Amino acid sequence: MKIQRPANLGLILLAFIAFVALGLPDGLLGVGWPSIRASFAQPLDAIGLFLTASVVGYMGSTFLSGMLLARLGVGRMLAISCLLTGVALIGYTLVPAWWMMAALGTLAGMGAGAIDAGLNTYVAAHFSEGLMQWLHASWGVGVTLGPIIMTLGLSNLNTWRFGYLVVGCFQIGLALCFALTRHMWSRHTAAASAEPEIRLTDYKTPMSTTLSQPRVWLSITLFFLYVGGEASLGTWTYSLLTESRGVEPTLAGFFAGSYWFSFTIGRIVAGLIATRLGVHRLVLGGLTGAFLGAALLLWNPSPLANVVAVAIIGLAIAPIFPALMSGTKTRVGDHHAANTIGMQMTATGFGIAVIPSLLGVFARRMSLEIIPICLLVVYAVMIGVYIVAVRVQKPISIASNVEAEHS
Missing domain, CATH: 1.20.1250.20 (MFS general substrate transporter like domains)
Known part of the structure; x- marks a missing residue:
């Protein structure tokens, strides 16, 4: 079992915040959907197109995550993924047509999949199983806050766009944090790889x-x-x-x-x-x-x-x-x-x-x-x-x- 070092506390906290951010968009859609479909004049089941587009992007990036990690490194990949997700979420609030929002869903799914795979791979490789459990619990924190943020936007500003704008900006801020700490992720990976590991x-x-x-x-x-x-x-x-x-x-x-x-x-x-x-x-x-x-x-x-x-x-x-x-x-x-x-x-x-x-x-x-x-x-x-x-x-x-x- 791997031992968590105090020096890595900043990376651990950043990983937790990233999983909170990963859960936020998932919590927005359920509350926002009635207003979203009304603004685009879509039927109730049009959500299927959006979900499918998001899942296609998610599955594509998770499938390629190993190659991306090898080429970009953890910190750089997480920074690019968060930026991609943030741009897509803010794009939801700007596009005039439903098909454009669905297309951006693919982009958001790609970013979310790379964040998910990258963080899971990193934490599984360098930290204990207990930390992995808490990491996934932090996703629940994000998906709990999502409906609250969307509800505040709908009740106070009468718009679903507020929720996606807030979460999109948060994702871009997180991308900046990953970019600034990218060398720390690489150093920790190199140090850990020099230690003996128990392999399955x-x-x-x-x-x-x-x-x-x-x-x-x-x-x-x-x-x-x-x-x-x-x-x-x-x-x-x-x-x-x-x-x-x-x-x-x-x-x-x-x-x-x-x-x-x-x-x-x-x-x-x-x-x-x-x-x-x-x-x-x-x-x-x-x-x-x-x-x-x-x-x-x-x-x-x-x-x-x-x-x-x-x-x-x-x-x-x-x-x-x-x-x-x-x-x-x-x-x-x-x-x-x-x-x-x-x-x-x-x-x-x-x-x-x-x-x-x-x-x-x-x-x-x-x-x-x-x-x-x-x-x-x-x-x-x-x-x-x-x-x-x-x-x-x-x-x-x-x-x-x-x-x-x-x-």
């Missing part, structure tokens, strides 16, 4: 072999459904409350913020109790809580029940992603873990693009009230898929041992 076993399993394993597809499906459900509630809560349930916009904005707030709290708490409870209990408990929260949101016995339901879901799902990631080797076996992890990350991109967009199509053709029904289905299916994946763990372990003995 590297299995050179052909991708075709991994793709032939049903258990691998179960694992990929879990990530596709999880991230799709997480993004769907964050995207559609505000629209559901304001356009279907008559909740006052300012109050609905804080309701939407409660989702990400409870998500952040849940991830912090999970980091403290994960070792004691274990991966299986965290995942199954989280999915059960999310299912019950979705059921309460569907039932809707009172306005207060909305915020309680949203908060329950946020709290429940918080530990699921890192727990599923930690349990990958157990589900699919040592020899397929590396390939599967890469495909799981790809599945998250598809989940973000497909499931919220599909919910938008359903909401436009039927009603926004279809959203809690779809969420209920997503979490029910996840519970079923996860139980199947857990039940095949023993055969997987045996098969892995046999493969190891014959290799």
